[in-house]
Amino acid sequence: MKTPGKLAGFLSRVRWFNLGVLTITPAIGMYGLRTTPLRPQTLLWSILYYVISMLGITAGYHRLWSHRSYNASRPLQYLLALMGASAVQGSVFWWARGHRSHHRYTDTPLDPYNAQRGLLYSHIGWMLIKPTVKPGPADISDLRKNEVVQWQHRWYFAIIPVVGYGLPTVVAGLGWGDWWGGFYYAAMWRITFVHHSTFCINSIAHYFGDSPFDDRKSARDHFFSALLTMGEGYHNFHHQFPMDYRNAVKWYQFDPTKWFIATCGALGLASHLRVFPENEINKGELAMRLKKLKKVQDAIQWPVQVGDLPVVSWDSFQQEAAERPLVIVSGFIHDVGDFADQHPGGRSLVLSRIGKDATAAFCGGVYEHSNAAHNLLSMMRVGVLHGGVEHVRTISPGEKLRIVERMG
Known part of the structure; x- marks a missing residue:
């Protein structure tokens, strides 16, 4: 009698909508891969729209609305809201609320994608199964007052069919007659790649890489994740200095989102680009360097005192x-x-x-x-x-x- 009860309890915790999106989308993409050749034009369009979707998440959902690391003009906010919706990851309001909880309660049971629960859970499991512990609260009063955030949240399910599936299909169809290719590759495969690239920040960037600023939390700098996510992979820096509009501070590090925001600032579309004091960044980096050197020092034999x-x-x-x-x-x-x-x-x-x-x-x-x-x-x-x-x-x-x- 207990087994059916446990199964029913488990099934009641499944997020069926998320499960459908995360399984049906790649399944349709796989069918398209077997039935529809990938044209060069469609490939380039898919990559371009991938970048557009990812910037909507990184520059919009993440750095603007989750962390308020800069101010955006109203036109830029609407543009980022549409770009982010094309990634089909939920509304800004839902996304930013969860992400603020993640930062406030990192590596604890109140963290909605707690890395301590395993790589698979932090990557995708948290989206498929309702948690037994409700994510910790976070201040979202600014999101409730933001006209653009509330507009996108209200019309989200009407927006995503247009920007998530329709627009990439129509552009390929009208542009070079590849309607099915646009649907399978620029829509379904792009969304799948955007999903799992973004999820890598919650999973891989909390398991692999370096901790050049603080190693007390699981967030790490991971170059491969930065490549996939337009610069979000410098996650150890980000968790230390979340209000900074940059994720990478060194000139050679890959952070196109930073360059995009800076360009918007130069064009007058963004302002008040926030940066953490360099002196304090250097303190954190020095502390970690000294910690590593301390381990080397402790392994050295020294003179008798x-x-x-x-x-x-x-x-x-x-x-x-x-x-x-x-x-x-x-x-x-x-x-x-x-x-x-x-x-x-x-x-x-x-x-x-x-x-x-x-x-x-x-x-x-x-x-x-x-x-x-x-x-x-x-x-x-x-x-x-x-x-x-x-x-x-x-x-x-x-x-x-x-x-x-x-x-x-």
């Missing part, structure tokens, strides 16, 4: 030097026995300093030794000479910029 070395009198040093090769440099007693035969200047130069203070000779009197030599010598410390000897280099060159992790 001064406080852990025995303090030895001059007489005791003389007595011990008679039994093993000890040399004083900068107030430290060093056992150079294992190194004497490797000394570039020859064994005799080292042995001639046994039981003596070789600071002057080592620090330029005979030869100005390199940082590498100072680092190596510091690893030979076995004691500290007591009484009045100046410590020229108590810290080896390799330790001067040592990273210290502060608690609290």
